[in-house]
Amino acid sequence: MSTICMPKSILDKLDRACKSFLWESSVEHKKQHLVAWNKVTRPKSEGGLGIRAAQDMNKALVAKLGWRLFHDHDSLWVKLVKKNNKVGNIHDGSWLIKKGTWSSTWRSIASGLRDVVIPSKIWVLGNGRQVKFWTDRWLFNRILSEEAGGLLPQGYESMVVNDLWRDGNGWRMDMITPYVSDNARLELTSVVVDKVTGARDRLSWSESVDGNFSVKSAYNLLTRNSDPRPNLEKFYSRVWRVTAPERVRVFLWLVGNQVLMTNAERSRRHLSSTDVCPVCKGGVETILHILRDCPAMMGIWTRILPPRKRRTFFDKSLLEWVFDNLSDENEYCESTWATMFAMAVWWSWKWRCDNVFGNNIKCRDRTQFIKELARDVTLSHRLHNGSSTSGSRGDVLVGWVMPTDGWIKLKTDGASHGNPGLATAGGVLRDGYGDWCGGFSLNIGRCTAPLAELWGVYYGLYIAWEKKITRLELEVDSQLVVGFLKTGVSEMHPLSFLVRLCHGFLSRDWIVRISHLCREANRLADGLANYAFSLPIGFHFFDAVPNDVDSLFRDDVIGSTRPRRIRL
Structure with missing residues (x-):
């Protein structure tokens, strides 16, 4: 194989x-x-x-x-x-x-x-000497020649990326702009050719986030179906996540596909001469009739239903009815309603099958039986997961925290209105007294949120190094980016070109501590990033606090805090 x-x-x-x-x-x-x-x-x-x-x-x-x-x-x-x-x-x-x-x-x-x-395949830029600028897929999974509509001048298609890049000046926009869209032009401003680390261009896999090939992603690519059909992802997510035995989940999957062998289905397949319910003799034996509307089951539902559900329970279509009840995780009779509903539906089918095949088992109180069964399933699930309740959450107050004595704190942030979308970054340097040591706003152009975060880190490190800071505390509110900076990424990762440049700064002769902080404690850097949306494309440095973020700076000075809900 x-x-x-x-x-x-x-x-x-x-x-x-x-x-x-x-x-x-x-x-x-x-x-x-x-x-x-x-x-x-x-x-x-x-x-x-x-x-x-x-x-x-x-x-x-x-x-x-x-x-x-x-x-x-x-x-x-x-x-x-x-x-x-x-x-x-x-x-x-x-x-x-x-x-x-x-x-x-x-x-x-x-x-x-x-x-x-x-x-x-897609390309991750290195020195730009192998990637074809116009015909390869390298800029956010697009081929630039397709935007030109076949109007490229002679010789352009053979150009590599390095041919359209000038060290110190960036892209040769005079040769690019006439043939690309505004979005592509803005995306180009967020990408650079790596002439610092000496990295080569490398192949990446477009079907995964990290650029690494996997058999799973290749299989998904081969089986992808673009034919229009209803989006039932939320429905089946509820089916497979409900707290119930696996056989019950598989049964709910069959219900979702509406393929249970009821008399209506058997008649449709020419396996039966009648589609009438053999129990009540009063209607067509559909899935919904067996599970809910047949008098044999309706009486059980009436006694088992919580009061809040009685008004609309019997009015919904099959899929809407199943989804609505599986989504209800509220506690009910030492279980949850979703679990009790799943067990009741499963046993309504089992009782119907026993009736058809003459295997009726006497049950003194079916309502009590379902409640006890749901309670046992819930208890077993909680014991298996090591606790009887889910992790509790609580509010903590977060805000500006002074750096260690003798250290400078750098906070950065990135923002993107889309994925990709118009993107900016911002950052601020402050000393142990909370005084402003410098800040910046960067209007990047168009890119993804993680790339915007990395650009904020890169320019923050650049400013700190130019100011000859030797002890730096770097705080970022993206755990993904913190992971990139601490452990690195594979060379095939689409963001590896910028991660390598950041690591180039981190490996220099200074001490940099990297940590994650909550968004509520990063409001000043976030404000600088949002301020960049009103500025021209490019880098903007501030020796003093800009008026647009002065209130955020003062909030930090007076020790203002904000609540953050965390798992205790």
């Missing part, structure tokens, strides 16, 4: 084995497949079970070998495969043209490269 593309007949047999296991079917005893296989293999959030189809899984596994071909440069097998098959530059696809002399292994790897890896 992970080294060659297997024959379709073998893959079909694997799928049939999975289907038989799922529906408990065999050669001797055929059973109805309630849900189509192409729906079963969808992610759980889309109404499937997340079971992976063999053919797509095989292709995703083989694609991983293709990805490693361009990243595991020291692996012996990579060196041998490249040499034996004359693997060339990724911009030149001539070495991927299929030949009859190829081995089965290389034929499979080449298929994964053509169908998965190359269409989904």
